[in-house]
């Protein structure tokens with residue numbers, strides 16, 4: 001103390017006004033750095049033991065949440081999904097700032113549709129190519145599948161991938177991996193390992209048409225892909241972009257009519273299209289159909305998203321399905337349908353975009369190495385390697401992907417390019 005006073009005294013006679021100003025600024029700066037330093041130290045010492053201790057609580061919260069709500073055992077629920085890093089539960093705002101830095105949009109008004117469309121423009125345009133994103137929904141429980149899908153897309157050179165985090169856990173887990181995420185906490189989501197058709201599942205699905213509509217209104221086309229898909233080819237090279245909607249078939253039958261007749265699948269509303277895999281272009285017609293879908297789902301609380309979409313695609317006064325022999329289209333030509341302003345849809349080739357029913361019905365990768373085959377009734381038919389392998393409605397999804405050489409993550413969850 002004394003020596004610093006002496007030092008200051010000695011300095012005083014030679015000091016000019018500007019150098020005293022400089023000393024003053026330097027002292028302020030030092031004080032500021034000291035405060036910041038102490039603050040970081042306080043945060044660090046506060047945070048770490050608390051996080052370690054809380055990790056255990058989060059772990060058990062997740063394990064509990066991972067139990068299927070209807071008590072049914074489903075081996076999809078045994079995935080090592082998100083645990084350890086998707087463990088968001090109980091995290092405070094302060095903790096999140098330390099992990100993710102400041103999110104300039106965290107305080108946005110997520111309930112205003114107009115503002116949300118503005119935000120989607122901001123978030124989707126950062127990853128979009130040709131105004132298009134691959135849009136992948138996931139909750140914390142499906143992170144591992146979602147990461148496999150992302151890896152399968154990157155292997156095809158595709159980078160315009162945007163995730164929709166359905167819960168805070170997946171928002172955390174994806175952001176912690178540095179991946180682009182859309183997250184709207186005012187939409188309904190759950191971290192549970194929900195079974196297909198379970199009430200929680202349906203409630204989550206009801207938010208879909210609203211979000212799809214916002215993306216279209218933001219001028220974004222999207223390839224919607226449920227997390228239980230793995231890509232073995234580049235979807236953007238296979239799409240034709242001549243209609244509003246290109247959608248996978250959710251055909252329940254065996255492959256006979258597809259492989260032998262080589263035609264498109266019979267659209268069989270409401271189950272014809274698979275709401276888990278489709279490409280939708282941002283057009284006024286698409287926006288109108290999403291509005292119809294939203295109001296249909298508001299009117300009918302029981303209807304599921306795929307049924308609602310199927311009902312609209314199957315309605316000839318609203319939709320024209322291209323290239324379908326028995327869709328009984330009226331008007332019959334694409335040009336006339338365009339003139340009438342109908343929503344235009346097409347089913348993608350079911351031999352290249354394989355769904356869960358097909359995978360359950362003998363479409364597999366032959367272990368002898370002869371490639372993809374369809375085995376049925378003792379007969380074997382060779383198939384080309386599909387573009388998309390979609391495990392919709394299947395249990396044991398990861399095992400299925402592994403057996404079809406469509407699982408690309410190593411044991412640590414790293415993408416094998």
Ligand SMILES: *[C@@H]1O[C@H](CO)[C@@H](O)[C@H](O)[C@H]1NC(C)=O
Pocket residue numbers: 129130236
């Ligand atoms: C973007 O559009 C261009 C021109 O139509 C096309 O050549 C390119 O393949 C498209 N990129 C993707 C990723 O679809």
Ligand SMILES: *[C@@H]1O[C@H](CO)[C@@H](O)[C@H](O)[C@H]1NC(C)=O
Pocket residue numbers: 253254255256257
């Ligand atoms: C498969 O589908 C074809 C055509 O729909 C039908 O004739 C045949 O009986 C079916 N076979 C089996 C085993 O389901």
Ligand SMILES: *[C@@H]1O[C@H](CO)[C@@H](O)[C@H](O)[C@H]1NC(C)=O
Pocket residue numbers: 315316317318
């Ligand atoms: C088809 O859509 C029109 C217009 O929304 C509606 O009036 C009609 O009832 C629908 N038809 C069926 C079979 O749902």
